[in-house]
Amino acid sequence: MLDMEKRNNAQLGKPALQALEENLPFWKSLEEDQRSTLLNASAQFWYPKGALLHHNRAECTGLVMVLEGRLRIYTVSDTGKEITLYRLFERDICILSASCLIRNITFDVHVQAETDTMVLRIATDAYQKIAAMNSKVQDFTNQLVSSRFSDVMWVVEQVVFMSIDRRLAMHLLEAASMAGSETFSTTHDAIARDLGTAREVVTRMLNRFQDEKLVAVGRGFITLVNRDGLYKLT
Amino acid sequence: MLDMEKRNNAQLGKPALQALEENLPFWKSLEEDQRSTLLNASAQFWYPKGALLHHNRAECTGLVMVLEGRLRIYTVSDTGKEITLYRLFERDICILSASCLIRNITFDVHVQAETDTMVLRIATDAYQKIAAMNSKVQDFTNQLVSSRFSDVMWVVEQVVFMSIDRRLAMHLLEAASMAGSETFSTTHDAIARDLGTAREVVTRMLNRFQDEKLVAVGRGFITLVNRDGLYKLT
Numbered sequence: 001m002l003d004m005e006k007r008n009n010a011q012l013g014k015p016a017l018q019a020l021e022e023n024l025p026f027w028k029s030l031e032e033d034q035r036s037t038l039l040n041a042s043a044q045f046w047y048p049k050g051a052l053l054h055h056n057r058a059e060c061t062g063l064v065m066v067l068e069g070r071l072r073i074y075t076v077s078d079t080g081k082e083i084t085l086y087r088l089f090e091r092d093i094c095i096l097s098a099s100c101l102i103r104n105i106t107f108d109v110h111v112q113a114e115t116d117t118m119v120l121r122i123a124t125d126a127y128q129k130i131a132a133m134n135s136k137v138q139d140f141t142n143q144l145v146s147s148r149f150s151d152v153m154w155v156v157e158q159v160v161f162m163s164i165d166r167r168l169a170m171h172l173l174e175a176a177s178m179a180g181s182e183t184f185s186t187t188h189d190a191i192a193r194d195l196g197t198a199r200e201v202v203t204r205m206l207n208r209f210q211d212e213k214l215v216a217v218g219r220g221f222i223t224l225v226n227r228d229g230l231y232k233l234t
Numbered sequence: 235m236l237d238m239e240k241r242n243n244a245q246l247g248k249p250a251l252q253a254l255e256e257n258l259p260f261w262k263s264l265e266e267d268q269r270s271t272l273l274n275a276s277a278q279f280w281y282p283k284g285a286l287l288h289h290n291r292a293e294c295t296g297l298v299m300v301l302e303g304r305l306r307i308y309t310v311s312d313t314g315k316e317i318t319l320y321r322l323f324e325r326d327i328c329i330l331s332a333s334c335l336i337r338n339i340t341f342d343v344h345v346q347a348e349t350d351t352m353v354l355r356i357a358t359d360a361y362q363k364i365a366a367m368n369s370k371v372q373d374f375t376n377q378l379v380s381s382r383f384s385d386v387m388w389v390v391e392q393v394v395f396m397s398i399d400r401r402l403a404m405h406l407l408e409a410a411s412m413a414g415s416e417t418f419s420t421t422h423d424a425i426a427r428d429l430g431t432a433r434e435v436v437t438r439m440l441n442r443f444q445d446e447k448l449v450a451v452g453r454g455f456i457t458l459v460n461r462d463g464l465y466k467l468t
Contacts, residue, residue, distance in 0.1 A: 083394045102376075135372075149339065152390060153386060157309060160317045161313075
């Protein structure tokens with residue numbers, strides 16, 4: 001009985017341990033007890049599509065490692081308008097959900113499971129404790145912050161410098177690529193929230209794309225009809 | 235003669251030393267030789283209004299501390315469109331001009347003297363050397379990066395969520411505040427480059443503001459006529 005429980009625990013622990021080993025570049029540099037601390041502070045959570053994992057700095061959800069699925073990180077205005085900042089895929093780690101770790105971060109982001117998503121959450125206090133003892137952990141945190149800063153600069157450049165038809169074409173090609181299919185489910189509203197624009201703008205532009213035989217727009221889905229034509233717009 | 239030279243050097247050295255002491259929070263934690271290394275790696279430069287201090291990552295200009303004047307940090311599209319990301323004032327330190335220090339920064343910014351500006355430039359290699367020996371230096375770098383990340387998020391929120399009349403009103407109030415006067419010199423083009431919009435949009439909106447007796451628009455300058463009215467728009 002005891003053996004059985006142990007085995008179960010060992011099995012439960014294994015994916016977490018493996019995920020930490022494989023995805024934390026500083027893992028090998030940790031002492032044995034530091035590894036235990038991090039492992040004990042890590043827990044798997046499953047979120048259904050659409051669930052909100054994190055929505056402001058006050059929470060400090062912890063570092064979130066994507067094991068399966070996809071996260072969308074976005075910001076929301078007072079009036080509920082949204083824009084997607086970036087997405088995180090398998091093996092990626094969300095640092096802004098642990099922004100309490102980072103001084104001078106003065107903005108909030110929302111983190112949403114964009115598909116059914118399994119994550120490993122690492123508690124902030126344990127991570128912080130290890131970071132104080134090992135500069136490689138701190139380096140890793142800083143690299144994550146700089147990467148996300150670069151992602152957000154890419155958003156600035158897109159929003160400010162690119163026309164909406166170009167951005168929409170890029171969005172549609174990316175959505176098809178994420179879905180692994182020329183046809184994918186979406187709504188005008190979801191696209192507008194992704195691009196930080198008004199639904200009417202998306203509708204108008206999709207109608208134009210449809211007139212130009214670039215896409216076919218259905219109720220709740222879009223099919224890419226002329227992928228090359230869309231590429232030319234980007 | 236030698237005495238004279240020494241005194242001159244000492245005098246030249248003093249503002250640099252004072253600036254480092256006063257504006258680097260980790261200064262007190264440095265060893266004497268580390269302080270010398272940083273001081274010897276620091277040099278004052280004067281830039282006339284409009285001069286470009288830095289325009290891409292490949293340069294690695296170094297950390298730039300503003301001693302007098304003002305820097306504008308902005309990004310530029312392939313077609314020459316611009317948007318201001320943030321401004322740095324006296325005692326502020328520009329970290330993105332030393333972005334070669336920071337892994338995973340994948341974007342370029344331009345740094346321009348917006349007025350006649352005196353800066354202290356700290357060479358990257360010396361700074362990096364000290365940072366490797368003192369975690370407080372690294373902490374300071376990280377805090378600067380996070381602060382600028384927060385500044386850029388503010389730009390995203392402004393561009394995506396705020397109407398152009400609101401952004402223009404905020405810009406005009408800020409410009410008057412920086413000039414210390416209700417009348418300040420500017421052009422429609424300069425405002426457009428600041429806000430990341432088209433000159434025509436600025437012209438149209440300024441004409442509306444003028445019709446509404448909020449501002450008076452002259453050739454090369456603007457006067458705030460109804461400051462409260464502008465505040466109401468923000």
